Amino acid sequence: xxxxxxxxxxxxxxxxxxxxxxxxxxxxxxxxxxxxxxxxxxxxxxxxxxxxxxxxxxxxxxxxxxxxxxxxxxxxxxxxxxxxxxxxxxxxxxxxxxxxxxxxxxxxxxxxxxxxxxxxxxxxxxxxxxxxxxxxxxxxxxxxxxxxxxxxxxxxxxxxxxxxxxxxxxxxxxxxxxxxxxxxxxxxxxxxxxxxxxxxxxxxxxxxxxxxxx
Amino acid sequence: xxxxxxxxxxxxxxxxxxxxxxxxxxxxxxxxxxxxxxxxxxxxxxxxxxxxxxxxxxxxxxxxxxxxxxxxxxxxxxxxxxxxxxxxxxxxxxxxxxxxxxxxxxxxxxxxxxxxxxxxxxxxxxxxxxxxxxxxxxxxxxxxxxxxxxxxxxxxxxxxxxxxxxxxxxxxxxxxxxxxxxxxxxxxxxxxxxxxxxxxxxxxxxxxxxxxxxxxxxxxxxxxxxxxxxxxxxxxxx
Numbered sequence: 001x002x003x004x005x006x007x008x009x010x011x012x013x014x015x016x017x018x019x020x021x022x023x024x025x026x027x028x029x030x031x032x033x034x035x036x037x038x039x040x041x042x043x044x045x046x047x048x049x050x051x052x053x054x055x056x057x058x059x060x061x062x063x064x065x066x067x068x069x070x071x072x073x074x075x076x077x078x079x080x081x082x083x084x085x086x087x088x089x090x091x092x093x094x095x096x097x098x099x100x101x102x103x104x105x106x107x108x109x110x111x112x113x114x115x116x117x118x119x120x121x122x123x124x125x126x127x128x129x130x131x132x133x134x135x136x137x138x139x140x141x142x143x144x145x146x147x148x149x150x151x152x153x154x155x156x157x158x159x160x161x162x163x164x165x166x167x168x169x170x171x172x173x174x175x176x177x178x179x180x181x182x183x184x185x186x187x188x189x190x191x192x193x194x195x196x197x198x199x200x201x202x203x204x205x206x207x208x209x210x211x212x213x214x
Numbered sequence: 215x216x217x218x219x220x221x222x223x224x225x226x227x228x229x230x231x232x233x234x235x236x237x238x239x240x241x242x243x244x245x246x247x248x249x250x251x252x253x254x255x256x257x258x259x260x261x262x263x264x265x266x267x268x269x270x271x272x273x274x275x276x277x278x279x280x281x282x283x284x285x286x287x288x289x290x291x292x293x294x295x296x297x298x299x300x301x302x303x304x305x306x307x308x309x310x311x312x313x314x315x316x317x318x319x320x321x322x323x324x325x326x327x328x329x330x331x332x333x334x335x336x337x338x339x340x341x342x343x344x345x346x347x348x349x350x351x352x353x354x355x356x357x358x359x360x361x362x363x364x365x366x367x368x369x370x371x372x373x374x375x376x377x378x379x380x381x382x383x384x385x386x387x388x389x390x391x392x393x394x395x396x397x398x399x400x401x402x403x404x405x406x407x408x409x410x411x412x413x414x415x416x417x418x419x420x421x422x423x424x425x426x427x428x429x430x431x432x433x434x435x436x437x438x439x440x441x442x443x444x445x446x447x448x449x450x451x452x
Contacts, residue, residue, distance in 0.1 A: 021289060024286065
C-alpha cells in the first residue's frame with residue numbers, strides 16, 4: 001500500500017508548509033483513505049475516524065517541517081500520528097466513569113451504551129454480511145496492542161517492517177503480536193463457526209485431500 | 215514437527231508468508247496427520263479470508279468531503295496571518311541595541327515591501343521632480359512676489375532696489391549680491407543660507423540680468439529673511 005505513494009511526498013509537504021493548497025489537496029487525497037480506514041477499524045466509529053483524520057492533517061498543516069522523508073513514508077508518518085491521536089482519545093474516553101443509572105441527553109443509559117447503539121446502527125447500515133459483522137466485532141474486541149497490528153498487517157496489508165515503523169516496535173514484536181492477535185480472533189470466531197463447522201468439517205474431513213505435496 | 219511447533223507456524227502458513235520449503239513440507243505433513251492442527255489451520259485460513267473480506271468491505275470508506283474543505287480553510291487561515299516559520303528570517307538576539315535589532319528584524323521580514331515602497335517613492339519623485347520642484351516653485355513664487363513689491367514705485371524698499379539696479383548686480387562675485395527689494399543686508403547676517411538650482415527664468419524673476427537663454431541651470435546660495443523672502447544671492451556654479 002505504501003508503494004502507491006510517490007517519492008515527491010517530501011516536496012509536497014514542504015509546499016504545504018508554504019501554504020500551497022494544491023499540494024495539500026494532492027497529499028490529502030492520497031493519504032486520507034488509509035488513515036480514515038485505520039481509525040475506523042481501530043475504533044469501529046465513523047465519527048472517531050473523521051475526527052482523528054482531521055486532527056492528523058491539521059498536524060501536518062501546522063507542523064509540516066517535522067516530517068522527515070528520509071525516515072519513512074508520509075503515509076507511515078500520518079498513520080503514526082493517527083494512532084497517537086486515537087490512543088489519546090481512547091484513553092480520555094476510558095477516564096470517564098458514568099454514575100449508575102445516569103442518562104445522557106440522548107436518552108441512553110450511559111455513554112458506552114450510546115456508542116454501542118451507534119455501532120449497532122452502523123453495523124446494520126454498513127455491515128450487511130453477518131460474517132463480516134462478526135469479524136469486525138471480534139477485531140474491535142481485541143486488546144489495542146493486538147488490534148493495531150491486525151489492522152495494519154491484515155486489514156491494511158502493510159509489511160511487518162512498515163508496521164514496526166508506525167508502531168515503533170521491533171519487527172519481531174510485531175510478528176509475535178500479530179500471531180497472538182490472530183490466535184485470539186480464531187478463538188473468538190470459533191464460537192460463531194461452531195454451528196456450521198461440524199457438519200462442514202465432518203464432510204470435508206472425509207473428502208479432504210492431503211495438504212502436504214506428494 | 216509436533217503440535218506446539220505447528221501452532222507457532224499456523225498463522226504464518228495461513229497468511230501465505232514465505233517459509234522455507236522444508237519447514238512448510240514438515241508443517242503440512244503434520245497437519246495431515248493431526249486432526250486438531252488440521253482444524254486449526256482451517257480456522258486460520260478462514261480467518262485470513264474473513265479479514266480480507268472485511269478489508270474489502272471498507273475499502274472505499276473515506277473521510278467525508280467537508281473534512282477536506284475544513285482543512286483547506288484552516289490552511290488558508292494558517293497562511294494569512296504570518297509567513298510560515300520555515301520562511302521567516304531568524305529573529306535577532308536582543309542586546310544592547312535591542313530596539314535597533316527589532317527594527318532591522320522588521321525591515322528584513324518585510325524587506326520586499328519596504329523595497330517596493332522606496333522604489334515607488336523614487337519613481338514618483340523622478341517623474342514629477344518633487345520635492346525639489348515643489349520647493350523651488352514655492353521659493354520662486356516668493357522671490358518674484360517680493361521683487362515686484364519691493365521694486366514698485368513708492369515702496370518702502372525702493373531704496374534698496376535702486377541700490378541694486380545701480381550696482382548692476384555682479385553675479386560672478388564670490389560674495390552675496392543683494393537682490394532687488396532686499397532689506398538692510400547688515401540685518402541679514404544671522405539669516406539662513408539655502409542652496410538652490412535656478413533657471414534663467416528664475417533669475418529674471420529675481421530681477422537679475424540674464425544673457426541669451428540657453429536653458430542652463432545654475433546652482434546658487436540664497437540668504438533668506440525671517441519672513442521667507444530671498445535677500446541676496448551667491449552663484450556657486452554655472
